[in-house]
Amino acid sequence: MMKVNDLILQTVTTFLAFIIFIFSIYLFFAGHYTPGGGFIGGLMTSAALVLLLLAYDIKTMQKALPINFLTVAAVGLMISILTGVGAFLFDVPFLTHAFQYIELPILGKTALASTLAFDLGVYLVVVGIAMTIIQTIGESE
Numbered sequence: 001m002m003k004v005n006d007l008i009l010q011t012v013t014t015f016l017a018f019i020i021f022i023f024s025i026y027l028f029f030a031g032h033y034t035p036g037g038g039f040i041g042g043l044m045t046s047a048a049l050v051l052l053l054l055a056y057d058i059k060t061m062q063k064a065l066p067i068n069f070l071t072v073a074a075v076g077l078m079i080s081i082l083t084g085v086g087a088f089l090f091d092v093p094f095l096t097h098a099f100q101y102i103e104l105p106i107l108g109k110t111a112l113a114s115t116l117a118f119d120l121g122v123y124l125v126v127v128g129i130a131m132t133i134i135q136t137i138g139e140s141e
Contacts, residue, residue, distance in 0.1 A: 042126025
């Protein structure tokens with residue numbers, strides 16, 4: 001069996017995955033005012049991780065990221081549910097979100113919405129489920 005030298009593929013993939021991941025973070029935070037949010041941000045993060053899985057093998061990725069993605073999905077689901085149920089504490093309907101301006105030291109007056117927590121839950125669910133599916137398919141070969 002011949003060993004394949006994937007140095008160029010792995011180097012370029014690592015760089016591209018980093019750029020895709022940064023773009024997914026941008027999409028995550030831009031989702032409140034423009035298209036984006038937790039779902040598309042999670043898909044882009046999953047795409048970056050799948051790209052790394054293609055360049056490296058699954059065992060290398062599991063060593064680099066020893067994460068149980070099913071647990072990530074469960075945590076994300078709990079965050080999303082608790083964000084929605086949290087509205088009941090203020091006697092408003094399920095998934096009613098709060099909005100407040102806060103003063104941050106460097107950024108100044110910044111909008112803070114509870115939808116950020118909900119989007120974080122969605123983001124984690126999407127990454128967790130997508131990566132669980134991809135890893136399950138990859139391990140079955």
